[in-house]
Amino acid sequence: MTTLHHEHPVHDHIHGPACGHPEVPHGDHVDYAHDGHMHRLHSDHYDECEPAGHVAHQNHGHRHGDGCGHPSVPHGDHVDYLHDGHRHAEHDGHWDDH
Template structure:
């Protein structure tokens, strides 16, 4: 077995499953879709869902060079008022990123922090 096959098998065995998820995610289902590694995930109620076989996987965006988790107080994207506060009902889809929650704003991740929004990098939005 190749190292790629071994890695894929280990990932399949170690992924987290979202229990009792009746909604079927697909193009046009009403949830924002983003490209995540080699698959498509859907932002749904603060979760990153990936339809997989007969169940739904729970994913988290990694803290990496593309999506760093650093403080960027100088960030001003202009996609919302400076007084806007991200939270469960702010109108932006929540995305798990590392050990915290970010919000999808105009193709990139915002993290509310110390009175400003940190820029945690771009994501490829598909819908």
């Protein structure tokens, strides 16, 4: 899975542990869920941090939803669930890793 480098234009908000946006561990950095997309600090600006490709989470028997115990994060036209350091999104009867 690769991460595209798309700079988020004009972002005055500074993300951090107390900024009010969910922190999402993502490899060697932390993304912040903000307005339905993910932001990643990069040098002196924020990037839109989105995965490329389709990676199914294998052997995931847990069903995410209201009350499942994992934080939900709005993401574009769907909801991701933060689980074990990554995001899960429902897709065609399985869960994708974001």
